[in-house]
Amino acid sequence: MLKSFTVKDIEELKQLEQKLYESMDKTLSQISSEITSNSSQTLFSKMKFGGIGFDPLDSKRELNIVEQINQSFTYLASFYALEILFTEYQELAPFRLNLGTAPGSDIESECGELAAEVFAAVAPTSNQKLKKDINKVLETNAKLKFVFFMCPNFKLGRQLKFERDDVVVWASKGANIL
Structure with missing residues (x-):
């Protein structure tokens, strides 16, 4: 679906x-x-x-x-990512949310300026998910590129150690409820 x-x-x-x-x-x-x-x-x-x-x-x-x-935590990670985007980039709203197998980036600004990939996993390196999502968002034409993830043991906020090629990486707050 x-x-x-x-x-x-x-x-x-x-x-x-x-x-x-x-x-x-x-x-x-x-x-x-x-x-x-x-x-x-x-x-x-x-x-x-x-x-x-x-x-x-x-x-x-x-x-x-x-x-x-699986879907619930991916959706929650997407919702938390949207919270950050609405707070930090309100001028780019509204945002398109592509959940599951829907085509496109997981989150896109309707104006085309922003693209983001989102995932929830035990660790950002599981199945090379972070690397794959950075590569996927790099393929877009968006000016602002993000990867948001929800994993245990990461504090909410930017994860500079994972950023490359101007892709901003954020850990969302959701995994801290574990």
């Missing part, structure tokens, strides 16, 4: 975040009820193959929990 849409301001962003948390809460309730009535094998099967979990932005659409977790 392609998810590509424009986010105009922080208020719209907060609504998206609220949808994501509603899906998480619904899944938590589902796990609570399933945990007492199933064997571990059945529970794990439902978690992997379906029957537990929902689309992060549509709590009515079922999705296996493994996908929900």
Whole structure:
């Protein structure tokens, strides 16, 4: 399912975040009820193959929990990146958010001046994700190029040690909730 849409301001962003948390809460309730009535094998099967979990932005659409977790944290990383962009580059808003397999950079300013890639991982070097995202954003024509990541053990803010070729790299605040 392609998810590509424009986010105009922080208020719209907060609504998206609220949808994501509603899906998480619904899944938590589902796990609570399933945990007492199933064997571990059945529970794990439902978690992997379906029957537990929902689309992060549509709590009515079922999705296996493994996908929900992966998508939720990537979306959260994108939302935190947008927060920074709305704060630091408000004049470039609105921003297009391309989630999942939607084409284009993960975040783009509608005016074309800014492009950003976003990911959530255990470490920025996992699967060379940071390197690949820097290379991907370098292929754009945007003047301002960013990579945002959510990983445990990184403080919110710019990560100068990872920056190269004028690509700005930020760690988002989300992974610090772990």
